Amino acid sequence: MLKTAMLLPIAVIAGAIALSSVFVVDERERALVLQFGQVKQVKSDPGLGFKLPFIQDVVTYDDRILSLPTRPLEVTPLDDRRLVVDAFARWRIVDLVDFREAVGPGGENVAKSRLDSIVNAAIREVLGSVPSTAVLSADRTPLMNRIRDLARREARSLGIDVIDVRLTRTDLPEQNLAATFARMRAEREREAADERARGGEAAQRVRAQADRSVVELTSEARKEAEIIRGEADAEANRIYADAYGRDPDFFAFTRALQFYAQSMKPNSSSLVTQPDSVYFDYERFLESLGTAQK
Template sequence: MNKKVSSLALIALLALALLSQSIFTVNQMETAIVLQLGEPLDDVYKPGLHFKLPFIQKVIYFDARVLDYEASSREAFTVDKKAIVLDNYARWRITDPLQFYRTMRTLVGAQARLDDVVYSQLRAMVGAYTLSEVVSTQRAAIMTEVTEKVKGIMKGFGVEVLDVRIKRTDLPAENLRAIFDRMRAERERQAKQYRSEGEEESTRIRSDADRQKAIILADAARDSQIIRGDADARAAQIYADAYNKNKDFYAFQRWLEAMRTSFNENSKMVLSSPEALLKHLK
């Protein structure tokens, strides 16, 4: 009885082992193929539960989603012999798992192949345009044409390329240094020009200010002389009118001024004839 139970248990274990080796599932984000003795069978398995021969068949799974691939930065030359560094990426997916497995086997191999194809097409297209066209006016047209060409090449590998884009364009480091040097030299030249023009304008303004100053001072001196002359004439006229009104009083006033001017504190004067000076005191 025990032997019979053991035998049944062993048979059940073997059946479970065979069943586990015969059943496989494919989830919603994958497709699969079956290898028999290392060779792929013709069927592609969609998501669901499937069966295979145990031990002699092996399941290979492939990602059915849209995949992104970012290429490493590489240099290319434009038609005007300008070097440019391209940083691009591609979006792709596996459409024929059997062909994909026969030609590239793994995702790593597919990305290496895709990198070579995309770079060769980008380099060819960039070489047909000038630098300004690549970075501005013709960029969209270049991307569309590169995408179509890469799609046609990669179709034979069981891959559909959905989009190829240039993520960033840069100049090589040595070109950047040369451009920065030219920019610096241009800015220095402009600065010198602005300083020279400023100094020239400053000199002109100073000269104009000095000229206006001289004119103003000359006009002021002239007006001062005219006013002083008019004042002197007016004073002389006033003195004359006063003298004509009372000659004796005018003479006495002039005598007082002469005395005030001649006699200071502790002054001494010797007169030969005092009458001319002291006649107004009589």
């Protein structure tokens, strides 16, 4: 009984020592085994691990991709238009030893604080090298990639890999919104006036071209009409001349009828003559026409 009573405390102590020498690493974590603050072992695989009891300690770190929202930051692009920028970064611990040496016992909280400063500095540097139109545009992927690459280089010494940086909001400060909107409105009105002026100029050119085309077409049509009319008159004169050569009396008779028809039109001028005028004597009228023709 005495021997059993002595072995029981020894077994309890041995069990406690055995338990304190074993630790478990979750699949979402990685662990460091420290001895007096110095790294002695890196446990990257999930499962059981062993350490020296009472001498070595185990510190675990998250092995997942972590998110870091940055505080609102005011930046000044190349055109001196101040902008308020919000962003977030996604990062991961890739080197536990460097990470532990860089942040010390503070762990992830210290890492987030230092990474926030690194990301903000990268945002200021990149956005300060481009105009505000590039920052406010819909496609800001090249700018975000530049910020990510710059932050990644700076965070490498912390044992951290910056996976991505995204700009979530890029707005003007409240005091600048009214002035900016007024300037944008004035610019758009000026552009609209320029477009209207260019449209009016183009319309004037089209109208001038159309008017010139109308004049040219009308002149050409009149010229062709005069040519056709002249050819028709020549043909008519030829026919009249041929008819006169064949029967002079019939030709004289036709001309007399044409003269009577033209002089006796309705609403024509009045004709005042003597009763014995040649106008009423057909034979004498024909003789006068023949004499006039000769």
